[in-house]
Amino acid sequence: MSAAREMLCDTARAVFADAQEGGIAPIETAGFGLLLVSEADGGFGGDWGDANAVLRIAGVAVPDLPVTDLILSGLAPVPDALRAAATVGLMAGAAGQALGLSIEHVNTRQQFGRPLGKFQAVQQSLAVLACEVAALDAAAAAMAARLDATGLDAEAADFEIAAAKLRANRAVGVVTAIAHQVHGAIGFTREYDLHRVTIPLMRWRSMHGSDAYWAERLGRQVAGLGGRGLWEALTARAE
């Protein structure tokens, strides 16, 4: 991560922590609405990679605040596909947090005289969860790269947005199921933080395009490319 993005993330973490009490106001005041506005227009001049990094933090710290709308407000008009793209960033952050909480929990909670994480069945489940998080992160990063290469043109990045939102949606089922399973009853309480990421994940799965919506859309696009054409498009779009 570049030093500038590192700083941006530090700011986001601090501001979003305040926003947990103060609502969206501190986030507005800190200027996150200008993140994607060019420097010439008095904005921060960030790219989608920056937005993605900030949204990952928002997905954990302030999943219920309209940070996506705020960040996208710098662009006009905003196609719904960009809202889907932004949601992927939130989802990547929340899924990563679900993994982190799960690892911490199985390392501390003891049963049968050992931490749960020492049981192979638990290890194998968490490996599956980690793979989903890795897939989601990779999809979000590749989508960001395409958006930045096309100057945030959602139409030119249609394949990547569809694929990334679909992949993120599909990760939700596995991530929430395994994270809750390894937590046991404590993860089902209001007091414990797991639901702060799993309920938003469930919600984001249905927002800005369900699995079926994006799958059918992407499927039609790929059908139009043909079998060989898919490979040619995949490689050409990333080069």
Next chain:
Amino acid sequence: MQGFALYPFDPPGDSSALRTGLRRWLAEHQPQDDVVRRANCWASFDPDFSRALGAAGYIGMTLPARYGGGERHPLERYVVIEELLAAGAPVGAHWIADRQTGPLILRYGSEEQRERYLPGIARGETYACIGLSEPGAGSDLASVRTTARETAEGWRINGQKIWTTGAHLSHIMLALVRTEEGSERNAGLSQLLIDLDTPGITIRPIIDMAGHHDFNEIFFDDVLVPHAALVGERGQGWKQVTAELGLERSGPERYLSSHALFAALIDAAGPDPAPALAVLIGELAAEMWTLRQLSMSTAAKLAAGEDPMVEASVVKELGNAFEQEMPRRVQAVVECGWDDPDDLARLLRALLIASPSFSLRGGTREVIRGIIARGLGLR
């Protein structure tokens, strides 16, 4: 491993020119194989094709020029192998030598071994097999029992390897053997580079459930190989094999083996597929695209000189799942008879039968998940 560290895939030079050049070359030189041979094509042996590919400079790409290599960047090689796999080219003959044995010889081998083996590997003429598994050492590789005793004349090898892919078509085996008497588990192991025409070696076919002869069992009966057959450091075999497995697990073959089926499905669906079929194609495309990102990032990490064992395992786990699910899901959605003669039906049948092996070879699903769990700090 909090968050998969993503490495940008940034090959030097003009990779789209590299791609186009190879596509043009393939259009001229790729044999008109049956579509079923194009699936899982890293198991398709075609020495003529391998030689032609070697002559064109597409094998041993990363090796130094003095050994016949192309001195190209590992990510340029990645571009080439993903193109070959996506095209379904018959790369099986040289696959293992190019992917892991050559690089291992370069890294750990003696000057004599490099000069002796690498030029043939780069020409697409010298083929290698992987001698790890034994009847008593599958997932538990550290229980290898094949022994090599050092004598005045050289190493005397006794024991048995099994499941050795392509041994009957290979010239050399890079074998993991126990060189230290009385040693246990992963201590006391070494790697030997064995010429397979050495007296005392018996190679017997094992026919797989598809009816193919791909893997073998190999018996070593007092086989004498020179002292110079030792690769790298005596007793360091475990460490070297771990590096070898990193090369074995990280490549695009972990998600492109079934690509011929996906392409056939898309072509059979036509430009205006029924909704259920469009959904299936979309889901498979999203997964494939994601896997490609993970695989490229892993290759970039490896190319940066870092150890991508955990990332490679993530690619293998998700890639295996993708490739095993694909034929099952196609079967569930597409109406086609088990014995139908068309390409889609034959590919489907071939991959349904081949796919159980995907999560066995190169490390079982459970072993791979164990490696990921270790990366998470759970073991």
